Amino acid sequence: MADPRAPMPPLRVLLSEGGSTSAREAITVLGLAGHHVEICDPSPRCLGRFSRFVAKYHRCPGLGRDPAGYLRFIEGLLAQEEFDVLLPIHEQGLLFAKVAPRLQGLTALALPSFEAYRTAISKAGFSRLLDELQLPQPSTRLVTSAEQVRAEARAPCVIKTAIGTASRGVWLVRDADQLEDALRELAAIDGFADEVLLQEFIEGAIEHAQAVFAHGELLAMHAARRIAEGAGGGAAIKQSVRRDGVWADLARIGRALEWHGALSVDYILPSDDASPRYIDCNPRLVEPMGAKLAGLDLLELLLKVSLGQHPPAAAESQAGMRTHLAMQALLGCARDGGSRGDLFRECGDLLRRRGRYAESREELTPVRSDWLSAVPLTLTAALLLLAPSLAGPLAAKGWGDHLLDAGAVRRIDGEEIG
Incomplete structure (x- = not known):
């Protein structure tokens, strides 16, 4: 062996x-x-x-x-x-x-197991699991109609479809107009065909933890705080952190699900205390280069687990490692109303590693080690400099047919897969 x-x-x-x-x-x-x-x-x-x-x-x-x-x-x-x-x-x-x-x-x-994966991929299923394990989450109600949402929503709040990936199917509602906009969009995607989450909005820092398990045992975890948001809800700048409490919570989640493979969670650290509130689960690794740059190769562990090995628990990743995704940073700058001048300055800061990119390392398009990655980065920068309004359509290109949606999940649930 x-x-x-x-x-x-x-x-x-x-x-x-x-x-x-x-x-x-x-x-x-x-x-x-x-x-x-x-x-x-x-x-x-x-x-x-x-x-x-x-x-x-x-x-x-x-x-x-x-x-x-x-x-x-x-x-x-x-x-x-x-x-x-x-x-x-x-x-x-x-x-x-x-x-x-x-x-x-x-x-x-x-x-x-399929049942465990189905629990993790569903926001409603994950919310129920958190309740069963008595792990903290924002106050959450599961609703099944627009009328129920109107009756129970208290702004500010967050509305989520049970199935959604790449930050799709999530609406932050701060007033009555935004509530109606969210309900119209939900109706357009048949969002009430499944349960919808109506969740308390909590101010605080958003962090992400990703981990590898072997038959329910937690082997390694990397956590990072979102320093700046890119387009589509993803992080543009992150900084690695140590979270012993999150490790303990993830270990409980993995044992409950008998998880085997990769699993990630998102959580909020409220400004008034240090206890995390779990808001999402992804049954996979999420952007694993940050962990690698912080000294933890989660993919190597995942390959070993895939091959039937049971490696020992890994050393923790280094806290304080700052990383960024240049494409996300540029898309986020344009989405937030940045002018061409703002985008030029952002490009200059990225190229010279100054400002918020000082001592930060690139995750997504590592041009020095992989020159081909310069192609999508350069094209994105050029298009945004030509028309900053393209930020939304460019970000949406990442939400392609390679991703699951609620309809595909229902077909898989119904065994219509050949």
């Missing part, structure tokens, strides 16, 4: 998609470690294609539109080519968990 403490030999790794920021950062971490990386994605211009570390791109059906077709494609690819590990880098893991025995005969992968 392989020594779980030994460095990983080069592996052939297939990523389940290539369009998300998490996939793009995983490509960098895996490539720098010497692994052979291939990606699947419905878009031939996905972010992951702009990397020298991607050995091959496979155009596949979109998970959001055609889960059964996507699954057939993955199974066919795994049957034709030999991969050591299939890495569900986004919520494709829900589909994989549904048919795990079929996939495990073709390659290695780390996933919990």
Whole structure:
């Protein structure tokens, strides 16, 4: 049996998609470690294609539109080519968990049970789990109609669909007009086909923790505070932190779910005390390059767990490491009303590592180690300088067919996957 403490030999790794920021950062971490990386994605211009570390791109059906077709494609690819590990880098893991025995005969992968994954991916399911474990969250009600929302909403509040990824399906409501806007958008996406969360709004710092588990045991965790927000709700600047209390809470969550693989949570630290309030769960790693730069390679641990190893708990990541995502920073600057002059100054600060980027390291587009990553970064900067109003449409390009939506989840739940 392989020594779980030994460095990983080069592996052939297939990523389940290539369009998300998490996939793009995983490509960098895996490539720098010497692994052979291939990606699947419905878009031939996905972010992951702009990397020298991607050995091959496979155009596949979109998970959001055609889960059964996507699954057939993955199974066919795994049957034709030999991969050591299939890495569900986004919520494709829900589909994989549904048919795990079929996939495990073709390659290695780390996933919990379908029931556990379904609990984690649902905001309503995660809220119920927090209640069961008596872990803190904002005051939350589950509602099923617009009338119930109007009757019970107290601004400021947050409205969330049960299923939503990449910060979609979330509305911050501060007044009656915003409430009606949110309800119209909910109606347009048939949001009340499932439960909707009506949640207390809490002021405070937003942090994120991502972890790797082996059969319910927490092996490693990296936490970071969001210093600046980019477009679409993602972080533009982060700083790593140490959170022993979050470690303990995550350990309880992992044991309750018998989690196997990667799991992440978002939480708010209210300004009046240090107790976290958990607000979201993602059954995957989220932008793992920050952890790597802070000294913790979560992907190496995840690969070992995928291969059936049970490595010892890892040392903590370094607190105080500041990282940034230049594309998100530029999109956030433009979204917040930045002029061309503001964008020029932001570009200058990024290039010269000054201002809020002093002593910060790039996560998403590491041009020095991966020159191809300069292509999407340069194109984004050029388009925003041409028309800052493009920030919204450009950010929305990350919400493609490679992601799950509520309809796809219902099809997977209903076993309409072939």
